[in-house]
Amino acid sequence: MKFVFFVLCLLMSVSAVGVEKEPLAVKVFIAGMFEIGGNQGDKAGEFQHWFERYFVDTAPITVKGALSPVFCNQDGVCGSVLGMGKVASSSSMQAIVLNHQFDFNHSYFIVxxxxxxxxxxxxxxDVNWGSWLIDYDLGHRWMPDEGIAGEPVFMPRQGYEDIRRYQLNSRLVDLAVGLSKDVQLQDSAEAQAYRMRYTQPQARRKPTVTVGTHIAGDTFFHGPGLSAQAQYISQLYGADDYMIAEMEGVAIAQVLSRTVGIDRLLSLRGAVNFDQGNPNETTLAHLDPAPGETAGGFAETVENIALVGEKVVDYLVENWADFKDGVPAH
Structure with missing residues (x-):
């Protein structure tokens, strides 16, 4: 009798294993940080245009510990909204990467x-591909009047050398830039007029696809002084010029570096504001603009991000046999 009971239990166990779903093999994972309302049909945030391109007919997949469901289509493209800031985004990313419903062994990631x-x-x-991801924090800061006049007011803290900066795979970044550099970007009359308040040639031109360092902090730093400090940190760490201020990239990179690696990681950011006021505007006025004084161009920028990013997503999927095992050397 004990033998029969043992056999029945074994058969039940084998049967249970047999009906378990195979993990979804993810080719490309797209990570947005926030959405304004729903995933379609209203004002778009960071994920809606991706959703409308790849996930309209897909069912949400709940992941314990993640802020939002994951969506996956039949081509192996998945995506989710992770949350704003280093903690929210990285905790969602870790929950998703470690979840048994997915196979990320060959996946590419686009933040x-x-x-x-x-x-x-x-x-x-502008739409910018990140070449480096840097943490704006992980150091010591002090008030300028408490230090040496004219000297930097930031010092990196020892012990964070391996997590305060990440250089992304240059072959992958170069591929992304090459595929998307000629995309016709959206623009608006409001954004064009706003640019003219600035004197710098780069600020006054039409939007384009660029590449450079993305620096992440949990505070929205503003003003020429803090902008200069971000550039100083980028130079101090041996990275490219600081191009984009954001809140998540380096934290997501740390999660991926501990799990599946960052050789297949891309960071894609659209510029929706300048990090400082124009010559006739104080930093506080720039932070809290009067009605009609905002930058404009948000809707166009989030559309531009997807227009640029889809070139890479579609290329990877269409050429999966060449990219499954990594970015080709040539």
């Missing part, structure tokens, strides 16, 4: 969102 741009480096509605 997709908006950010600020220094007027010396870019303009409203």
């Amino acid at each position: 997709s969102g908006v950010g600020g741009v220094p007027p010396s480096q870019g303009t409203i509605a």
